[in-house]
Amino acid sequence: MNTSFKRSSLLILLLLSFHFSFCQQSALSVEKIMQDPAWMGTFPSNINWSEDSKTIYFNYNLQKDPSDSLYKINLSNLDKIQKVSFSEEKNMPGRGDFNTAKSQKVYIQDDALMLYNLKGNTSRQLLKLGDRIQDPQFLNDENLISFIMKDNIFLYNLSSGSILKLTNIESGEKRDTEKKPSVKDDWLEKENLGLLEIVRERKDKKEASDSYKKTTQGEEFVFYAGKRSISNLQLSPDANYATFSLITREDEKRSSVPDYTDASGYTVNLPARTKVGDEPVKVELAIYHLEKDTVYMANTENLPGIKDFPDYTKEYPERTWEEKIREVIPSGPYFSDNGKRAIVNVRSQDNKDRWITSLDLETGALKSLNRQRDEAWIAGPGIGWSSGGGTLGWLPDNNHIYFQSEESGYSHLYLLDVNSGSKKALTKGEYEVFDPFLSKDKKHWFLTTSEVHPGERHFYKMPVMGGKMEKLTQMTGNNDVQLSPDEKQLAILYSYSNKPWELYLKKTAANSEAKQLTSGQSEIFKSYNWREPELVKFEAEDGAMVPARIYKPSERANNGAAVIFVHGAGYLQNAHTWWSSYFREYMFHNLLTDLGYTVLDIDYRGSAGYGRDWRTAIYRHMGGKDLSDQVDGAEYLVAEHGVDAENIGIYGGSYGGFITLMGLFNEAETFKSGAALRSVTDWAHYNHGYTSNILNTPSEDPIAYKQSSPIYFAEGLEGNLLIAHGMLDVNVHFQDVVRLAQRLIELEKDNWEMAVYPVEDHGFVEPSSWTDEYKRILKLFNETLLKQQN
Structure with a gap:
């Protein structure tokens, strides 16, 4: 074989390989993923039990209603899911307070004080006063029920039906009854009393009565x-x-957020x-x-x-x-x-x-x-x-x-x-405890922990003074348990990383088996083989082992490029074994992986689920270790998964958008492209409750704010940046990206673009907005990481 033929053959193979890398196909599309989530099916939420422990109630949507409705499953017929009628739902006892024996419950319904009897499964109205009643409670003397009305506490006596006002609290200042009226008002009152005898007599009687009470009983305390x-x-x-x-x-x-699309046709400022x-x-x-x-x-x-x-x-x-x-x-x-x-x-x-x-x-x-x-x-x-x-x-x-x-x-x-x-x-170890509560007899704790794995949740029972914990759930993933009032059954809202939430039932015993009660996935959703991302750990620059989950393309599809996803909220966990609240992003990652990308989803420093030191590692420097964890993740992809170091992108929303900006501004050699969605650009413009915990306040700790805010580092932008933001965002205001845009203009940067969404708040609602945003993200990565022109 001559040399020219060999070169031609090699060139053809390279061209075929190059062409194939840009022609990876997927059964998914951005339009499919980002449509109304109803296409995925219906999934239960908000699980509750009837007071007699015979029925499980939950939000569901079998009939394609405009929104979820209340459904129920009776334990006598687990195969039958019924929609709860409006009248039944209206008459269900609401949240309230039980007596010690758990035989009676007081609650509020339509501003009336109600009493529920467990034995007869009946309710009766105790009183309705024409004003809003709140927070009914049984006292130690269970013949007495306290409740709140008009910022005061009242007692209701079950035996006599009498009502007693206990407190005398009023808003505002004490009125000055000794203040002399004006000359005009004094004249008007005297004229009126001189003309109307009955009015004069009533005034005299009231003054005499008030004087007597004050003399004999003292002035009423208010x-x-x-x-x-x-x-x-x-x-x-x-x-x-x-x-x-x-x-x-x-x-x-x-602050105010202008709404340019208000139905009135006028610009309306949202508080x-x-x-x-x-x-x-x-x-x-x-x-x-x-x-x-x-x-x-x-x-x-x-x-x-x-x-x-x-x-x-x-x-x-x-x-x-x-x-x-x-x-x-x-x-x-x-x-x-x-x-x-x-x-x-x-x-x-x-x-x-x-x-x-x-x-x-x-x-x-x-x-x-x-x-x-x-x-x-x-x-x-x-x-x-x-x-x-x-x-x-x-x-x-x-x-x-x-x-x-x-x-x-x-x-x-x-x-x-x-x-x-x-x-x-009572509990010890490198794991966390969630939502402990006492058993009905006060002899045990029920609690959820991450003892098995930081990315799993299981339900346990433990003696009240401590001791061995009995693990009551077995399914790998998240077991979100609602214990029946009689404590004999567990209603479990369960999911796995590639399986959305479903309702299960099992007895309150370690060796009992859970029975699946709902199966809500649509046929079209089930037709795709959703990936189970692999849980991994990689070493950070400071020696910490960083948890993440990775989506790996097949060897045949692999294009050598990678995308790192940065979850939002800061204190949130996403490298776990259950169905993510970022379900759209999860589906987008499946699409990216089909197309040949490797996707890494990191629980960076500041994330939930890994203890105090992990939680507080971002103190006074957001964009410090939380950003270096993304850089170390990129290096891990290059070293362990054959990713091309020149073709790594990053994206995320809210806190993830903030990290994306910090990545492109401060780590340009690592990240070639990034999409910053609804991102904070200057922490001095965010809220007090969240920001002051981590960065203190701008006037007291300006160093923390300056080293943590992307707007101060915008001159470092070298790669390709997409900024996307809802104009009605009352959480991270649109003003954030407007100020950053002006800064980029003044710096004469031309490798960025902005997409604005006039009808969207922080969390997008409209499928058209989701679709437009993620088509832009995909286009950004295809064109900059793969050199693919659309």
């Missing part, structure tokens, strides 16, 4: 809230105390949030002593460490930091069953400290029982955010409290003896 709003009003189980929160909100400047650093609310905990008829505040000023400075202040040696009592947010109280004791969850507003304290109900004094300090920010499963206590309460002995803490580095369940102060960890 607590005036002033400009403060009232929330979390509750009554102690022994009916001796009421407590409530008083909230003072500053009149802060708020939106304030920005990070705006003055947070002030929260006070008030105690209403019912016998003494007085109100006083819980004292938070003596908590240990209340004046402590955060460590980041050392970064500003030139600044003088004033020592002061930090503002806090108390929540609760949480009463012991006998009503004699109470605990309060207290958060510092800078979210560096959490105190669990006892509350002296007679004086309002707080005593710290447990202090959790984190120089980053307090959070984690069961620990709650700034306004809630998370997992927190009392055991029936009225001596032990339970709570969750990241003390060990992972969120676990603890007991604390309030008498001795001794603390005990």
Whole structure:
């Protein structure tokens, strides 16, 4: 064979190979994936049990209604799924409070106080007062039911049907009854009383009656809230105390989001949030002593460490930091069953400290029982955010409290003896605990954990004082359990990485088998062989092992290019074994893999599911380790999966869009192209609750904001950038990308484009918008990573 022939043959083979690489086909398309999700089928959600444990209720859509409706399955006929009639749904007992024996339940229906009887499965109306009634509760004396109406607590007596108002709380300021009327008003009143004898007589009688009451009984006590709003009003189980929160909100400047497509034809400004650093609310905990008829505040000023400075202040040696009592947010109280004791969850507003304290109900004094300090920010499963206590309460002995803490580095369940102060960890290990609750007899815990694997969730039973956990679920994936009221059955909302959510039923025993009750996938959805992404770990530059899931093309289809997906929300987990909330992106990754791309989906630093150190690794530097994890992921793809280092793209939405911008601006040698969707471009323009935890505030910690905001690094753009954003986004405002666009224009960058969506908020709704956005993303990657021209 001569040399020229060999060269010709080789050239033909190369051309054929080159042509084949651009002709990979898929049964999927962007249009198919991004259409109304109804094409996939119907999948159950919002699982609940009937009070008698005989029926499972859930949202579903067998009849192709405009939205999901309520359906049910009776345990006597598991093969029959029935749509719940409007009348049946309307008359179902809602959320409420059971008596100790779990035989009766009080709840609200159509602003009426209702009583449900479990034995007869019947309900009756107790009273309807013409005003909104809230939060009915059985007291220790179960003949008495408390409820809230018009920011006051009332008692209803089941035996007599009588109603007693316990508190006297009013909004606004006390009216000055001694203030003299104007000359005009005084003249008008005297003229009216002189003309109308009956009116004059009634006024005289009222004044005489009021004077007598004041002389004999004293002036009626009224607590005036002033400009403060009232929330979390509750009554102690022994009916001796009421407590409530008083909230003072500053009149802060708020952003507005213009709607250019309003039906009126006019531009309408949508009200939106304030920005990070705006003055947070002030929260006070008030105690209403019912016998003494007085109100006083819980004292938070003596908590240990209340004046402590955060460590980041050392970064500003030139600044003088004033020592002061930090503002806090108390929540609760949480009463012991006998009503004699109470605990309060207290958060510092800078979210560096959490105190669990006892509350002296007679004086309002707080005593710290447990202090959790984190120089980053307090959070984690069961620990709650700034306004809630998370997992927190009392055991029936009225001596032990339970709570969750990241003390060990992972969120676990603890007991604390309030008498001795001794603390005990009920769970231990490199895993996290979710949603623990006490059994009906208070002898066991039911809880969900990630003990088997960070990417799995299973349901367990454990003795109340700790001990061996009994694993009650076996299916690999996510087992989201609703326990029946009689605790004999588990209704399980289950999914796997390539199988959407379905409803299963099993007995509350480790060795029982789960039975599938729903099968909602459409035939067209089932016809595609959805991939099961492989869970992998790769080593980061600092030695940490980073979890991810990878989609690998067949050897024949492999085009050598890769796309890295960055999930949003920051604190969220996506490298797991269950059906992702990013189901559209999951399907898009199947399409990309069909076309020959390798796709990597990383649970970068800051993601949920891996403990405190992983969660807080982004403190004061978003775009630090969370970005370097993406770079290390790219290097892993090159080293282990034959990906061409010159052809790696990156994309994501929200936090994922932010990381995409940081990647293209700061790691241009790694990422050739990227699509930044609904992305934060400057953290100083995001909200307070989320951002201040991670970066503190712009005025106090400007270093953190400058090193974390993409707009400061825009000059580093070298690759190809697509920016996509909804113009009605009230979460990450459209203003973010407008400011970035102006910055790119001023820098004379021409390798970027922007797609705007005039009718979309942060989470897109319209299939046409989803389709347009993802067609642009696919086009970007095809044209820049494969040199394919459409």
